[in-house]
Amino acid sequence: MDSRFRGNDGGGARCYNLRTMTYIVLESCIRCKYTDCVEVCPVDCFHEGPNMLAIDPEECIDCSLCVPECPVEAIVAEDDIPAGSEGMLALNRELAEEWPVISEKKEPPPDADEWAKTPGKLPHLER
Ligand code: SF4
Numbered sequence: 579m580d581s582r583f584r585g586n587d588g589g590g591a592r593c594y595n596l597r598t599m600t601y602i603v604l605e606s607c608i609r610c611k612y613t614d615c616v617e618v619c620p621v622d623c624f625h626e627g628p629n630m631l632a633i634d635p636e637e638c639i640d641c642s643l644c645v646p647e648c649p650v651e652a653i654v655a656e657d658d659i660p661a662g663s664e665g666m667l668a669l670n671r672e673l674a675e676e677w678p679v680i681s682e683k684k685e686p687p688p689d690a691d692e693w694a695k696t697p698g699k700l701p702h703l704e705r
């Protein structure tokens with residue numbers, strides 16, 4: 579979705595940025611990847627990597643439907659990114675460009691529950 583439009587006030591073209599807030603996936607998704615979130619997203623903005631999902635910030639329409647679906651509370655609004663995870667917005671953008679869209683739920687990894695409560699999983703991210 580093109581999130582910008584150009585207006586013309588007679589004195590020349592202006593560019594307005596109308597992008598809504600985005601939600602992002604935090605590192606708690608790594609090695610859990612339950613994928614409950616993808617089925618409710620109305621605009622298919624989840625992208626799937628080997629062991630994590632990412633949200634495309636340019637596609638997210640800020641509906642929040644995915645938030646309660648995540649069993650590990652990995653999805654937050656960009657305004658609520660916890661301290662220490664500030665880099666996750668840029669990482670979601672980067673990974674969403676690399677990974678394909680996922681819109682259907684699939685089986686989680688067999689050891690997903692064991693990783694669900696593990697902190698500091700970023701070193702385990704596979705790309
Ligand atoms: S439901 Fe949560 S853990 Fe599962 S894929 Fe979505 S964001 Fe990741």
Ligand code: SF4
Binds near residue numbers: 618622623624637641
């Ligand atoms: S907030 Fe809405 S549009 Fe954004 S990822 Fe979640 S379900 Fe999709």
